[in-house]
Amino acid sequence: MIEFRGVSKWYGQVAALTDVSVKIDGGIVGLVGRNGAGKSTMMNLLAGLLRPSRGEVLVDGVEPWRADTRRRIGFCPDVDSFYEDLSGHAFVAWLLRLHGLRAREARELAAHAMDRVGLTDAMHRTIRGYSKGMRQRVKLAQALARDPSTLLLDEPMTGLDPIARHDITALVVSLHEAGVTVLVSSHVLQELEEIAVRVLLVHQGRLLADGSVHELRRLLEDRPYRLLIHSPRPRDVAARLTAVAVVRGLTLDQEAVEVETDGGGDLFATLTELGAEGLIEEVRPLDDDLEAVFAYLVDDGLLSRWRRERDREARA
Amino acid sequence: MTIFGSGYQALTYEPTSWLRRVWALAWLEMRSLFRTRWGTILFLVCQIPLIRGLFLLTIWAGFWSLGGGGGLGRMSPEFSPEHPAFYLAPAMSESGFVFVLLLTTLVSARSIAKDRAARGLEILWTRGIGPGGYFFGKWLGSFALVGIGTVIGPLAMWCFAQSASPDESFAAASMEWLPRTMLATLFFTAALTGLATALSSMARSPNLASILWVVVVVGASAVARVFSRIFRGESWVRALSPWDAAKRTAEEIAGVTPRIEFEPSVAIGAVLVYGAIVVAFAQRRLRTEEAVG
Amino acid sequence: MMVAIRTRQTLEACRQALCLLRSHRLLWLILAGAALVIGISVFVPDKVARRLTGDDLFGLPAYLLVFQFGLPTILSYFGLWAVHDEISDRSVVHVFAQPVPRPCLLVGKWLAVTLVGALAGAAICAAYWLALALPDRPWRRGLAPDPDVLAAFVQGAALAAPGYAAVGAFCGATFRRPLIAAILFVVGWEVAVSNVPPRAGVRDLTIADPVRRFLVERIGEPTGELGELLQASMAGQGAGELREPFAAVAWFTAVVLLAATVIYSRREYDARSRD
Numbered sequence: 001m002i003e004f005r006g007v008s009k010w011y012g013q014v015a016a017l018t019d020v021s022v023k024i025d026g027g028i029v030g031l032v033g034r035n036g037a038g039k040s041t042m043m044n045l046l047a048g049l050l051r052p053s054r055g056e057v058l059v060d061g062v063e064p065w066r067a068d069t070r071r072r073i074g075f076c077p078d079v080d081s082f083y084e085d086l087s088g089h090a091f092v093a094w095l096l097r098l099h100g101l102r103a104r105e106a107r108e109l110a111a112h113a114m115d116r117v118g119l120t121d122a123m124h125r126t127i128r129g130y131s132k133g134m135r136q137r138v139k140l141a142q143a144l145a146r147d148p149s150t151l152l153l154d155e156p157m158t159g160l161d162p163i164a165r166h167d168i169t170a171l172v173v174s175l176h177e178a179g180v181t182v183l184v185s186s187h188v189l190q191e192l193e194e195i196a197v198r199v200l201l202v203h204q205g206r207l208l209a210d211g212s213v214h215e216l217r218r219l220l221e222d223r224p225y226r227l228l229i230h231s232p233r234p235r236d237v238a239a240r241l242t243a244v245a246v247v248r249g250l251t252l253d254q255e256a257v258e259v260e261t262d263g264g265g266d267l268f269a270t271l272t273e274l275g276a277e278g279l280i281e282e283v284r285p286l287d288d289d290l291e292a293v294f295a296y297l298v299d300d301g302l303l304s305r306w307r308r309e310r311d312r313e314a315r316a
Numbered sequence: 317m318t319i320f321g322s323g324y325q326a327l328t329y330e331p332t333s334w335l336r337r338v339w340a341l342a343w344l345e346m347r348s349l350f351r352t353r354w355g356t357i358l359f360l361v362c363q364i365p366l367i368r369g370l371f372l373l374t375i376w377a378g379f380w381s382l383g384g385g386g387g388l389g390r391m392s393p394e395f396s397p398e399h400p401a402f403y404l405a406p407a408m409s410e411s412g413f414v415f416v417l418l419l420t421t422l423v424s425a426r427s428i429a430k431d432r433a434a435r436g437l438e439i440l441w442t443r444g445i446g447p448g449g450y451f452f453g454k455w456l457g458s459f460a461l462v463g464i465g466t467v468i469g470p471l472a473m474w475c476f477a478q479s480a481s482p483d484e485s486f487a488a489a490s491m492e493w494l495p496r497t498m499l500a501t502l503f504f505t506a507a508l509t510g511l512a513t514a515l516s517s518m519a520r521s522p523n524l525a526s527i528l529w530v531v532v533v534v535g536a537s538a539v540a541r542v543f544s545r546i547f548r549g550e551s552w553v554r555a556l557s558p559w560d561a562a563k564r565t566a567e568e569i570a571g572v573t574p575r576i577e578f579e580p581s582v583a584i585g586a587v588l589v590y591g592a593i594v595v596a597f598a599q600r601r602l603r604t605e606e607a608v609g
Numbered sequence: 610m611m612v613a614i615r616t617r618q619t620l621e622a623c624r625q626a627l628c629l630l631r632s633h634r635l636l637w638l639i640l641a642g643a644a645l646v647i648g649i650s651v652f653v654p655d656k657v658a659r660r661l662t663g664d665d666l667f668g669l670p671a672y673l674l675v676f677q678f679g680l681p682t683i684l685s686y687f688g689l690w691a692v693h694d695e696i697s698d699r700s701v702v703h704v705f706a707q708p709v710p711r712p713c714l715l716v717g718k719w720l721a722v723t724l725v726g727a728l729a730g731a732a733i734c735a736a737y738w739l740a741l742a743l744p745d746r747p748w749r750r751g752l753a754p755d756p757d758v759l760a761a762f763v764q765g766a767a768l769a770a771p772g773y774a775a776v777g778a779f780c781g782a783t784f785r786r787p788l789i790a791a792i793l794f795v796v797g798w799e800v801a802v803s804n805v806p807p808r809a810g811v812r813d814l815t816i817a818d819p820v821r822r823f824l825v826e827r828i829g830e831p832t833g834e835l836g837e838l839l840q841a842s843m844a845g846q847g848a849g850e851l852r853e854p855f856a857a858v859a860w861f862t863a864v865v866l867l868a869a870t871v872i873y874s875r876r877e878y879d880a881r882s883r884d
Contacts, residue, residue: 047706050877071708081700085632091703097621098709100614142703358789414796422789523694526788527635527686534796538678539646542670545834546650546661 001025002046002150002183007055009041009205016041017205019055024183028176030196031185038205039185040078043154046183047075059150071099074148076139078155082127088138089114089123095142113145114138118167132159140168144175151175153184157191169195226286227259229271231279240279244270258286337445338453345427345457355422359461362419365406366469373397373473377480393572397477398486400497400570407466407501408563416466416508417533421526424458424512428602429525432517437602447602451517459509466505471498493571500570507562507587514594517601533559551578561586618709622717623724626691630725633690639683643733646674651740661834663754667741668835671734671762676820679733680769681799684726685791688777691718692869693787696878711874715778719866722774730766734759758835761827765820768855772816772862779869782876813857823854 002024009017017038033039044050045057048064062069083091092110097103114123117137122130127138136159143151153172157165172195176182186192192199201209231237234257238250241259246267251258261267274280349355374380376397393399394409406412428451431437440450474494478487512529519525540557547553554560554576564583567574600606630636650670661669692715695701704714738759776794780787799817812818825831825839851857 049702049705067708067710069708070706073706075706077702077706079699079702081695081698082703083629083695083700094625095703095707097625098618098704098707098714100617100621100709139703354786414800417796418789418792421792422786521694523686523690523697523788524635526792527682530682530686530792530796531635531639534682535642535674535678538673542646542673543649545669546666 001058001060002181003056003058003061004042004045005056005058007045007052007057009038009045009050010053015205017045017052020202020205020207021055022200022207022210024181024198026179026181027197028172028182028184028195030192030199031183031202032187032192032199033185033202033208034187037187037202039187039202040154041205042202043075043077043152043183043185046150046152047073047077071146072149074143074146074151076143076151076153076156078158080132080135082135082138084128085126087124087126088119088130088134088141091127091138092142092145096145099146109145110141113141116144116171117141133161133164136160137164137168140171149180151180151182153182155185155187157186165191225261227261228282228284228286229257229259229274229280230255230282230284231257231274232281233279237274237279240270240274241267331444334444334449337443338449338456341440341445341450341453342457342460345423345454346461348427348457349423349461358418358422362415362422363465363469365409365412365415366465366473368411369402369406369470369473370476372402373476373480376477397473398489400493400572403470403474403494403497404501404504404566404570404572406470407504408566413559416462417530419462419465420458420508420512421529423461424455424509425516425526425529426522427454427458427513428516429519430522432519433521438604441604447599447604451513451598451602454516455510455513458513459506462509463502463505466501467498470501497570497572500566503569504562504566507565507591508559511558511590511594514591514598517598518594533557551576552582554578555582555586558587558590561590615710615713619713619717619720622709622714623720624717626718626721627725630687630691630721633687635683635686636725636729639679640729640733643674643679643736646670647733647737647740650737651743663741664758664831665834667738667754668758668762668831669838671737672824672835672838675730675733675762676765676769676824677817680726680730680766681773681795681817682792684722684770684773685777685780685795686788687722687725688719688774688779689781689787689791690777691722692778692781692873696781701878705878712870715782715870715873716866719771719774719778719869722777723771726770726774727767730770731763734762734766738762758828758831761824764827765824768823768858769816769820772820772858772865775862775865775869776816779865779872782869782873807851810851813852814861816858816861819852819854819857819861822851823858826854 002022004020004022007017007020008015020038020042031039031042041050045052046059046064048066048070051065057064059069060072064070064073083094086094089107089110092113093103093106096106096109099106101109111120111123114120117140119134119137119141122134127135130138136156140153140156143153151172156168156172160168169191172182172184176195176197184192184196198210198212200207229237234252234255238252238257241247241250241257244266246262247259248262249260251260259267271280271283349359372395393401394405396402407416428437431440437450441447445453474490478490481487511532515528515532516522516525519528536557537559540554540560543553543556544551554564555578560576561583564574564576564578564580565587568580568583650666695704705711738754738756741754773795777787777791780790780794784790799815802811802815803818805811821839828835828839830836831839852860
């Protein structure tokens with residue numbers, strides 16, 4: 001279990017995190033934010049590399065700054081530095097031996113971890129000769145090696161090709177099924193959408209939103225959104241939709257109509273009618289993915305409104 | 317669709333001259349120490365010999381009544397603005413050694429190694445500066461920075477002494493030795509920063525480059541000191557130290573009494589040999605395949 | 610149980626630092642340089658050998674090169690290298706994320722550098738002494754180097770190594786440009802303090818001075834050029850008030866190492882790049 005209790009973190013004059021409170025009981029949780037939003041700071045706080053300036057960070061009820069807590073945490077950092085002259089296997093075994101394991105046990109566990117990330121064939125080559133993807137896998141291997149109860153993956157997909165991404169995604173899902181709590185950060189939202197049960201949106205050091213993709217979507221009910229309507233007669237569809245009050249704008253194409261709307265019953269009733277008349281082949285929401293939600297949420301106007309509402313709630 | 321179809325337009329520009337490109341690099345290098353507060357403080361600390369010289373100058377000029385300036389020269393030629401040793405002291409005195417070593421370690425010895433460690437060499441070489449120009453720019457930057465304390469400072473002190481002297485006699489007397497003295501300190505600074513910059517090109521990290529430079533300067537001086545004690549009378553062994561060899565050569569140029577007596581031809585030969593060796597290594601280490609790999 | 614685990618972790622950190630040191634080019638470069646100097650010294654002309662005693666011929670180079678240059682400069686460097694290099698390239702993140710207390714890591718690294726320094730210093734002295742003690746050399750005629758002098762130098766190397774390694778570790782853990790700080794200590798502080806009268810008491814805040822006093826005590830009033838070198842600037846009021854050499858180095862090392870450990874344990878190195 002992971003918990004942030006009113007955590008703030010400053011680097012000198014720079015506030016990296018401001019009053020973050022969140023509790024993660026399990027599952028795969030995505031940590032989303034733009035570069036510099038505070039994702040890595042949250043990860044580093046959980047890995048025990050940093051201490052909060054204010055508040056408390058707990059992993060299984062204990063502060064990760066204490067060495068023994070880290071026994072339960074596997075951390076795949078975003079740094080690309082290694083002991084380059086070591087082989088991948090030796091690197092993982094070295095880190096395992098720092099747990100206090102004996103050499104033989106460490107070697108066996110390291111070999112097993114390398115196998116899990118698909119690096120068995122290359123595990124005795126020096127890291128210096130590894131590709132970017134292989135280096136990512138070595139980091140993942142060392143994080144997995146001691147079967148942690150909490151796995152922190154900081155931008156794990158960076159530099160991976162699509163096949164490797166798929167493999168890593170499958171591995172993360174299997175770990176979740178085995179009961180491991182996984183916190184995975186990324187600024188590529190699609191990556192998380194496939195695996196994350198829950199998403200935390202971080203922006204300018206604040207926790208902007210917390211929930212599933214669909215819960216986040218509900219946050220945005222009053223937001224205008226867009227629909228793409230494929231039709232054999234798009235002009236006719238457009239003509240009918242101009243009469244609907246909630247439609248804000250229309251863009252006509254040869255095969256489709258893009259509708260910008262505030263939503264509401266009138267629109268859906270009209271769409272049902274058009275469908276019954278055979279004028280609609282497909283209706284596709286254009287903004288229901290995480291990217292759109294994120295782009296909308298971090299819009300400054302909405303952000304300040306959201307903060308005001310939150311502050312009002314807090315005062316109440 | 318071609319790239320031009322997408323609205324691409326080639327940038328029109330006037331290519332700058334080689335010297336301007338190199339100077340841009342040198343200017344960047346020269347300012348590198350001043351990017352942090354600590355760098356600036358260290359630079360100021362390294363100017364202690366110059367500050368000491370200025371203090372002595374004020375005594376000589378009679379700003380302080382500490383028995384007048386006449387006594388300073390009797391204590392040591394290094395203390396008298398009427399002697400060339402005074403202007404060589406910031407670079408070549410026993411006390412100046414630590415500060416020049418520190419500054420060259422901070423600037424020259426780190427200059428190329430830090431770019432190599434940051435994998436910046438290949439980027440720089442796509443900007444119209446080849447390995448030779450790059451090396452020259454780095455050396456020029458660090459030479460200019462170290463030269464503030466060892467060349468420009470002493471020259472400014474001479475100007476100050478000249479303005480403070482009551483008549484033309486100081487100017488007339490000092491013009492006999494000043495050009496040679498300035499040439500000597502210029503040579504000494506250039507030689508040391510050149511050696512340090514060349515060593516910097518060999519190392520993988522700035523720390524390693526710095527320690528190599530310290531080993532070459534302090535270690536070789538220790539070896540030279542040991543051998544000069546064992547081989548008494550065989551003064552050439554002092555030339556084993558690049559520092560001592562450069563210093564002896566500079567003293568010969570300035571025409572001052574050397575602190576360590578050995579043949580100037582041996583010293584000049586040693587400086588040339590050391591220079592040739594490090595430049596050959598630097599040339600090798602700055603080849604594209606080494607820099608990119 | 611916990612003590613056993615911590616000991617094992619410290620020793621593992623030491624082993625890993627030794628492995629990394631083994632592949633450091635500078636170590637081999639220094640050993641090769643030492644071999645070269647020993648080689649040259651062994652073939653010094655007879656006229657030199659007749660003027661100097663075996664002890665001088667051994668002691669002068671061994672003291673100037675090993676104790677005044679090699680151990681201070683190279684060991685401080687290795688100390689800071691072991692601690693600071695992985696901080697500067699951020700590979701230390703992997704290590705810090707493991708369940709190992711940072712003091713164990715730092716002490717392990719310090720131990721490794723101390724071992725390498727003491728062994729290398731002692732080995733160089735021993736090799737040089739053996740080379741001079743070869744039969745059929747001119748100084749064999751009653752003036753061969755004394756085994757007691759070798760013993761003193763070997764013990765001196767073992768005494769100096771922990772101190773300089775601790776200074777290096779402290780600089781590595783504390784400063785962004787640790788090498789400059791280490792150079793200031795070795796070339797600035799130690800040299801400056803050796804010219805301060807003994808009664809000022811600051812000489813105990815160095816390693817070079819207690820080690821020199823240790824050599825003088827252990828050899829038993831050395832004579833000749835070696836005696837001159839070792840006893841230079843030793844005279845003066847208050848010389849007797851200084852701590853015992855071993856105690857002085859032990860105190861100095863303990864304090865510096867403790868400070869390094871506290872800083873290494875508490876500092877958030879990963880926050881450096883952003884401030």
